[in-house]
Amino acid sequence: MQQKPEAIIFDMDGTLLETESLLVHVHKRLFDTLREEGLYVEQPPKLAALLGCLGMLLEDIWKKLMPNSSQAARDRADELMLQYEIEGLAAGEGDLYPGVVETLEKLQEQGVRLFVASNGLEQYIRKIVHYKQMEPLFTDLYSAGQYETASKVDLVRLLLHKYEITSAWMVGDRSSDIEAAKKNGLVAIGCAYAKYGQSEELNEADILISQFSELETLLAQTK
Numbered sequence: 001m002q003q004k005p006e007a008i009i010f011d012m013d014g015t016l017l018e019t020e021s022l023l024v025h026v027h028k029r030l031f032d033t034l035r036e037e038g039l040y041v042e043q044p045p046k047l048a049a050l051l052g053c054l055g056m057l058l059e060d061i062w063k064k065l066m067p068n069s070s071q072a073a074r075d076r077a078d079e080l081m082l083q084y085e086i087e088g089l090a091a092g093e094g095d096l097y098p099g100v101v102e103t104l105e106k107l108q109e110q111g112v113r114l115f116v117a118s119n120g121l122e123q124y125i126r127k128i129v130h131y132k133q134m135e136p137l138f139t140d141l142y143s144a145g146q147y148e149t150a151s152k153v154d155l156v157r158l159l160l161h162k163y164e165i166t167s168a169w170m171v172g173d174r175s176s177d178i179e180a181a182k183k184n185g186l187v188a189i190g191c192a193y194a195k196y197g198q199s200e201e202l203n204e205a206d207i208l209i210s211q212f213s214e215l216e217t218l219l220a221q222t223k
Contacts, residue, residue, distance in 0.1 A: 006112070009170050013173075116141045178204050
């Protein structure tokens with residue numbers, strides 16, 4: 001293993017948060033509301049289809065899941081998604097993957113700065129960190145919703161530049177995470193325990209982990 005990284009950057013959905021445990025409630029409420037409001041009355045996409053879009057920008061998610069919908073329907077879906085996610089988090093819904101908090105604490109104790117870089121909305125990412133009591137663990141949270149970046153490559157580049165980071169790991173479960181690592185000269189660690197994407201999305205990862213706690217072992221192997 002190479003030298004110890006200055007920082008480790010994490011995706012959120014499918015990496016830290018087992019998102020299905022939150023979206024299983026959000027999905028039904030969202031499409032029920034769209035139907036009640038007359039904005040989208042077609043057969044709603046299955047939960048699995050929504051989970052398969054995690055990691056994409058919201059506007060791209062709705063274009064894929066509701067291709068014949070109006071802009072008004074997609075805008076309303078944005079609002080409802082955020083509202084219902086936050087309400088769910090406040091009610092205790094949504095689980096972190098096993099060992100996330102304990103592992104993050106151990107990584108931080110080793111002097112590594114921890115960040116989140118997600119294509120999600122800013123308030124969504126901040127509320128997850130808040131309700132899961134992870135705020136003391138992260139140096140900063142970066143989201144596409146906050147910085148209006150077109151890709152995770154750009155989002156991670158902004159983060160690296162601001163904090164003058166020259167060596168880091170990028171940890172995630174989607175091809176966008178691997179691409180963000182590769183195009184920014186980072187070590188790409190793929191989360192094989194997440195099931196929301198296709199397994200081939202992680203083919204270009206430098207390392208695959210089958211459980212989150214393996215990061216502690218990997219860090220211990222660095223110089």
